[in-house]
Amino acid sequence: xxxxxxxxxxxxxxxxxxxxxxxxxxxxxxxxxxxxxxxxxxxxxxxxxxxxxxxxxxxxxxxxxxxxxxxxxxxxxxxxxxxxxxxxxxxxxxxxxxxxxxxxxxxxxxxxxxxxxxxxxxxxxxxxxxxxxxxxxxxxxxxxxxxxxxxxxxxxxxxxxxxxxxxxxxxxxxxxxxxxxxxxxxxxxxxxxxxxxxxxxxxxxx
Numbered sequence: 001x002x003x004x005x006x007x008x009x010x011x012x013x014x015x016x017x018x019x020x021x022x023x024x025x026x027x028x029x030x031x032x033x034x035x036x037x038x039x040x041x042x043x044x045x046x047x048x049x050x051x052x053x054x055x056x057x058x059x060x061x062x063x064x065x066x067x068x069x070x071x072x073x074x075x076x077x078x079x080x081x082x083x084x085x086x087x088x089x090x091x092x093x094x095x096x097x098x099x100x101x102x103x104x105x106x107x108x109x110x111x112x113x114x115x116x117x118x119x120x121x122x123x124x125x126x127x128x129x130x131x132x133x134x135x136x137x138x139x140x141x142x143x144x145x146x147x148x149x150x151x152x153x154x155x156x157x158x159x160x161x162x163x164x165x166x167x168x169x170x171x172x173x174x175x176x177x178x179x180x181x182x183x184x185x186x187x188x189x190x191x192x193x194x195x196x197x198x199x200x201x202x203x204x205x206x
Contacts, residue, residue, distance in 0.1 A: 039140060042192065043113070051109060053078065054127070057084065059085040062088075111139070122170065132185040138203055141178070145197055182200060185202075187204075
């Protein structure tokens with residue numbers, strides 16, 4: 001996510017400012033194409049009329065989804081800070097909100113999208129419970145796939161002192177790890193593995 005900013009345990013903001021949506025690196029652009037195709041496919045599959053994105057960053061994924069995946073009746077994008085959302089698409093409602101305590105009633109949105117966020121959170125289980133709570137039909141989640149993510153960072157000469165770990169990533173999920181986490185609150189419907197991510201579509205478990 002461009003300019004990812006998510007919550008630390010003390011309520012502060014952690015993250016990185018690498019603009020993966022706007023990168024001109026041909027390899028990174030190829031990888032992002034796979035990511036966007038994957039999440040758009042899952043988004044379209046739901047046919048949701050009301051959508052919430054949690055952890056929207058600068059709003060670039062939200063804009064992509066309403067443009068390429070189809071604009072629903074309502075699309076709300078949230079983050080702990082929304083000042084970084086510049087020139088937001090008028091089809092998208094932007095609100096400041098914590099992933100740990102979403103200001104919406106139970107089952108408020110048919111679909112909740114949370115991409116590239118859980119790896120930044122001290123309490124991902126709490127956030128996941130909130131995603132499932134406010135979703136009436138479906139949840140889409142994605143995280144970088146470890147250790148492949150780190151290996152690719154090091155291959156491009158990034159974050160060598162951190163052994164390839166992206167600044168702000170405090171959780172590290174393999175495909176299995178993410179599935180185990182999500183199965184605590186979701187029934188998994190579909191899993192996609194665009195390199196180097198894991199993304200899944202799940203139904204809230206009641």
